[in-house]
Amino acid sequence: AQSVTQPDIHITVSEGASLELRCNYSYGATPYLFWYVQSPGQGLQLLLKYFSGDTLVQGIKGFEAEFKRSQSSFNLRKPSVHWSDAAEYFCAVGVIGNMLTFGGGTRLMVKP
């Protein structure tokens, strides 16, 4: 069965600083990979996804993620964080015909 690990439960960055959120997955083949964001009291919004092809994927709100097969990682990055990026971020793994498995989430706080 697939699993997802987000090692950082909380991260605090200053506004304007760069951001990297880590995600490691465990699965025998190449899965489909996703990053979702959840603002307080809201559902999850898809930031970006990786199915195949170019390992660097661009998403909404200026986010990008890089799939590294050798490291089983799919880290999320943003070059300059805005205060509105404060939220909880979830990495997820999916395989055809099955449900998504989510990581535990990373809560991002942004300092002014």
Add this chain to the structure above:
Amino acid sequence: KAGVTQTPRYLIKTRGQQVTLSCSPISGHRSVSWYQQTPGQGLQFLFEYFSETQRNKGNFPGRFSGRQFSNSRSEMNVSTLELGDSALYLCASRTGAANTGELFFGEGSRLTVL
């Protein structure tokens, strides 16, 4: 196009009662999944319905059940509520055809069990 709609958004129940939550997927989406989100356990998959049939099921007790109607709307039911059932219940839909896993989530139904 309207998003995934969940009702009610908030509800309070007492132990032993039962609850029914409703989810209307995005128009054209035939797959509906349910997830339970708690601070301790994170996001856990409950079940998925596609064309009125349960296609996948997570590791939850039989008190948790669901169904899907011909218009793709789905309901989930929890019977004999326990305190630990307090959670945000999220519904998500996808087209279901290629089943590539991309989900569109509703805002959730927050259940509090007293």
